[in-house]
Amino acid sequence: SKMGQSSTKDEIIEAYACKVDDMKDGEMREISVGDGKALLVRHQGEYSAIGHKCTHYGAPLVKGALRDGRVRCPWHGACFNVKTGDIEDFPGLDCVPKHDIVIQDGDKVVIKACKSALATHKRYKPMVQQKEDGLHVVIIGGGPASVTCAETLRQKSFMGKITILSADRCLPYDRTKLSKAMDVKPDAIFLRPQEFYDAVNIKIINNMRATDVNTESQVVTCEAGESFKFDKLMIATGNCGRPRTLPIPGWDLKNVFVLRTPDDANAIAKMAKDKKVVICGASFIGMEVAASLVSKAASVSVCEFFSVPFERVLGREVGLFLQKLHESKGVKFFMNASMVELKGEEGAVSKAVLKDGSELEADLVIAGVGMIPATEFLKDNGMSISSHGFLNVDKHMRVLKSSDAGEVFENIFAAGDIAMFPQKLRDWQPSNIQHWQMAHYHGRVAATNMVVASDQLQNVESVPFFWTQQYGKSLRYTGYGVGYDDIIVKGEISEGKFCAYYTCQDTVVAVATMNSDPVAADYAQRILSGNCVTKSSI
Structure with missing residues (x-):
């Protein structure tokens, strides 16, 4: 009854990896195991083995950055726990498999892996089923923050109803691919198929645009007149925004x-x-x-x-x-x-x-x-909205009230492109970061804080990670460079192989790289660990 757990007995494949003293702390190796591969890691004197490919786009994790028990994907910044294989930062939704380690004859490191776990590089975290009664979580918006929020709730044993109200006509999809492969069909880029949502009772209602939220009666009203009573609410309408237009003659012409x-x-x-x-x-x-x-x-x-x-x-x-x-x-x-x-x-x-x-x-x-952020429908219900139309939230993604500075709606959260959130990298100054990775992370933080005790609330502490691909060349960008005052370049920009460090006084606040993996991933790991990278150290 729990998604992600196998009910049939699985064949175990064993493979000798190395001797106990062959690897140093912080080292990773890709090891062949039967017909598959595993990522072998030595961290704090212990060996562990997990799936070798990132679950987002399949990048080789051995080329990523390892720090504090997490390996970060070199391509787009997703993070995986080296002991459990669980995904801890995004993009992507799935964990990697975890394999067992056995020390034989005192000095031989052996990987023992289930055959089924070697056949795929993705693993679902176990999710609970819905019970008839319980609380109702309503999520407005059909983007990655919404999907991550719903899945996190089920992973954290939330057994109430979950309803996603999406203004799109199709299931949530990978929007980052639209500008790169424009003839792609929607079902080829769905984040999850319909069967997935059905299996864990996550209800998605398409073509459903919210027009009002009554915070007192706890009701969301939609364009066609439908209403949904909620106990907890998350607003993630980044995918519902109206494209800006130019106030020029002819803008309404065809094509x-x-x-x-x-x-x-x-x-x-x-x-x-x-x-x-x-x-x-x-x-x-x-x-x-x-x-x-x-x-x-x-x-x-x-x-x-x-x-x-x-x-x-x-x-x-x-x-x-x-x-x-x-x-x-x-x-x-x-x-x-x-x-x-x-x-x-x-x-x-x-x-x-x-x-x-x-x-x-x-x-x-x-x-x-x-x-233009899709927040106009929230303007008269007591929520704090910035001058640019973003919803102001606290460190836990709870929406601030407009009436009193610092007071929050305990049961209403916001995430993704519409959220103005306190950012750890800049001493918790309010920031709006419209990255695909950040939307995923916001959704998980909001879901976590819906179900934990008030003294266990999680902060938003992710390091922003962005990428763009043009003509087969990938640029990675991590950190928060707004207000940088200098750029230090290592390598040759003209040759498309470089690291550009954006600094504010003596602190590196962001890094952009091309053909220099895993520099961006390692920088993100370092500053997440609280290690300031200084201009003089570059």
Whole structure:
């Protein structure tokens, strides 16, 4: 009755790994075990063995960073406990298998693994089933924070009802793939299949947009008139935001697209073939879209208000490298170039007019100018909302009340892109970080704090980790670089192999790397452990 537990007897495979003194503390090795592999780790004098591949996208964990009993994936930052295999930071949802270690003849390290655990690199944490009675947790939003929250509740023995209200027409999916593989079908990128939710009684209702939350009667009301009574509530409407528009003539013409859903991505991919594409905004999504379309479209042009892509986040040098990479593939850039008008023919866009009067021919325009947080429906119910529309929460992801500084709704939480949360890396200053990894983590913290005692509440302490992939080149970024005052570069940016350290006075506050794994993962591990990385130590 518990998900993740095998009911049939499993064949045990044994493999000699090494001698007890062969490995040093902090060392990892990939060991062949039967037809599979295991990650062998020596930590604090003890050996342990877990699955060898990250459960997110399958990265080899042996190339990751090991510290404090956790191995961090070198690609996207997910963390796994080296003794249990449990996932402890994200992205991804699954744990890795755990294998047994036996010391034979006093000095031989032997791995004993179930054959079934070697056949897959993923493992579900056991989850309880729902009982008829009990509390009702309602989750608004269908993104990764919502899924992680629901799964964490079941892992932590919550037996009440769980209902996810999603404005999307399909199950929660991997949104990060939309800008990289635009013709992907929704069911190919679902975070979980329907059978998974059914097996642990997590109810997802699609096409259900919340329009009101009554904090006193504890009722969520939706667009079509349905209402849902809750005992505990989590608001994670990052996937429900409205794309920003530009207040310029012609914005309502046909073939002006935003990228928010799989339907948007599919429509863009279908129409862009052999067409002239103009992308408004050199954001990470905009640049990934350019990389995805340039080989299929007749032309791809990017216009951007700033002088260099990503200049504020990554700095001029890294931004220019990425721009030149795109230009080498045929993308044209128009920088310091605001779009002031869209012209059309027969109701469809035909030209984009820039502030200097120049015109770009456009069969379709793709806007990447940000999202408006989907929090308008919460404005009159006593919740604290920032001037930019983010929900203010405390260290435990509980929503703050607008009436009194510091007072919280004990049973209402927020997570993901809409949350303004205190960040440990900056002395608990309020921050809004719209990373895929952070949304997962928020969901787990919120769920944990729904079920633990008040003296066991968990803080948000994750290190932000972000990545982008363009033309097969992956950039990793970890930390929180807002307000950096200097950049120290190791390696050669022009060759696409570098580490850029962003500093604030003498402290490294963020790192961006390319072809330099596992530097980003190791930096994240170090600062999570409380080890400050100084400018002078680089």
